[in-house]
Amino acid sequence: MKTKLLLFVCATFGALQINAQCSRSGSFMQSDPAYSISGTGGITFELNGDKNVVFDSNFMTVQGVDLRVYLSKTDDILAVGSDAIEVTTSPLLGDNGMTSPVLSPITGMKTFVINQTLYPNVNLSTYDYVVIQCIGINERWGYVNMAAANGPDCNLLSVAEKSLQESIAVYPNPANDYFEITNNSPNPISVNIYDILGNRVITSETSRLKKQSFSLANLNSGVYLVELKSDNQKLVKKLIKR
Incomplete structure (x- = not known):
């Protein structure tokens, strides 16, 4: 026995250890021509219980004034019904490891852990958008409209x-x-x-x-x-x- x-x-x-998973993802859309953004981002659930927002290695944007990452039910966190929740705990850092100067590059894979104590009921079908918001000027920087769930364990994670x-x-x-x-x-x-x-x-x-x-x-x-x-x-x- x-x-x-x-x-x-x-x-x-x-x-x-192998982090089997189910995820939703999509391509970043640029909200303002002045602030470039591209790459792929989305939300990933793993069988070990981890829930993360992940930007893939092709992610690229420029530094703003206190950039924060949100899950949202709409593509604008300020819109009625967005029910947006922040998944960052500090501003996004540029490739120089700093939050300045503005418009300095931010590139590469990023992972943001969803706080399950604060947000225990987040599921893959609830939020359709990942939004980056520039808090300093209260402006949307870019967003992802996530596609349908995909992965080997979606049935186990009960999407x-x-x-x-x-x-x-x-x-x-x-x-x-x-x-x-x-x-x-x-x-x-x-x-x-x-x-x-x-x-x-x-x-x-x-x-x-x-x-x-x-x-x-x-x-x-x-x-x-x-x-x-x-x-x-x-x-x-x-x-x-x-």
Whole structure:
């Protein structure tokens, strides 16, 4: 039994490492002729629970006054019904590692992690646009109209409906002495935590609680796998203890 579990954990851990995924993407559209922008951008969901906005390596624009990145339901974050959320935590840096001078180049791949604590219910079908906004002059810099979802794991990530993947958040991660699980679905969940050798180190009863806390004080630093089950769905998330 333990051998089977070990094989399962190793296989799951390996799957997490290759970041199998589902994504939506499109080409950047230039909003103002004075500010060049090009390349590809979009939103990517991974089976390990990560949600990111990603600009591909062909991305290129110029520096503005405090450029920020948003997910939006419209191509203009100032429009009614945009419900825009910011995915940047600081201004975009130019190739010189600075936010100045204005019009200096910004090129290459960029990844922005969607904060699942602040925005736990973001799913692939909710937001159709990635928008770069110049906060300093309150002007849209450019935007992406994302195409349909594409990738090997779109069925597992339940693009069409809210899944366990969309309902559960594990944070903080990495964690120190404790972590929490929030459940934004109406269904109860059960939790098991395994070390990378397949040993179950923490278990909990099935619960409808919206938030549960778990102590890591007695565990060594390292990588653990959090297995969550609800009805016929199962989700495994990687957890790092510092």
